[in-house]
Amino acid sequence: MAMSEHMVNDLAQQYLDLVLEANKSINLTRITDRDEAEMLHLEDSLVGLDEVNEAPAGLYGDLGSGGGFPGVPLALATGRETVLVDSVKKKMAVVSQLIDQLGLSNQITTCGDRIEDLALDRPGSFSVLTARALSRLVSLLELSSPLLVRGGRLVCYKAQVSDEELNEALAVQDLLGMKLISERKTLLSDGETARTILVFEKMARARLKLPRRVGAAQKTPLKPRP
Numbered sequence: 001m002a003m004s005e006h007m008v009n010d011l012a013q014q015y016l017d018l019v020l021e022a023n024k025s026i027n028l029t030r031i032t033d034r035d036e037a038e039m040l041h042l043e044d045s046l047v048g049l050d051e052v053n054e055a056p057a058g059l060y061g062d063l064g065s066g067g068g069f070p071g072v073p074l075a076l077a078t079g080r081e082t083v084l085v086d087s088v089k090k091k092m093a094v095v096s097q098l099i100d101q102l103g104l105s106n107q108i109t110t111c112g113d114r115i116e117d118l119a120l121d122r123p124g125s126f127s128v129l130t131a132r133a134l135s136r137l138v139s140l141l142e143l144s145s146p147l148l149v150r151g152g153r154l155v156c157y158k159a160q161v162s163d164e165e166l167n168e169a170l171a172v173q174d175l176l177g178m179k180l181i182s183e184r185k186t187l188l189s190d191g192e193t194a195r196t197i198l199v200f201e202k203m204a205r206a207r208l209k210l211p212r213r214v215g216a217a218q219k220t221p222l223k224p225r226p
């Protein structure tokens, strides 16, 4: 049964309190002020909710989830089965305990591996992925492509996207079987923090073997093939 908006909000607030408390002993977020965290973690996490809801039904993954943002608020708001992935195992172990404390471990699980390793374990399994503050778009497309089902969506949370960053991604989207389908700009409630939500759809198999070796997507991004 879907949770009421009130329950979702209540659990998200409780999760944020637990993160800020845990943050005193392990670095889960650089934001320590409660009000700032409410805007930059809870409100910002839900900026892409419509785009996540528009993706096909099925498994949701938050790539480079850190302290569980935007993954946990989006999991609560959508009710989707969710996997949070971050290569820092210690962070994922703490996040997993917090999820357990809230009784959410049936719905939300964590994976303390690199995204490239998750792609080897669970290829083509995700209907929707999010990534906030993780990498340049070109790298996000490469990391996501092998994880997504055909028709699945990658929802990227960005502050601002330069023409250079966007063009670099557009130049390899065909190679990766991905396609930009929407771009939306908005401001958070302070009226000045800018967000851009870009959505890419998995249209076809990538035309190269993925994942490449660990680290390559981020360290040596793909260039268009002649």
Ligand SMILES: C[S@@+](CC[C@H](N)C(=O)[O-])C[C@H]1O[C@@H](n2cnc3c(N)ncnc32)[C@H](O)[C@@H]1O
Residues within 6 Å of the ligand: 063, 064, 065, 066, 067, 068, 069, 070, 085, 086, 087, 088, 113, 114, 115, 116, 131, 132, 133, 134
């Ligand atoms: C700047 S943090 C952002 C955390 C969170 N998404 C947020 O917006 O609050 C980026 C996170 O991505 C993780 N990360 C970077 N590359 C990764 C990879 N290839 N596989 C898994 N995690 C990765 C890092 O460990 C780090 O926790």
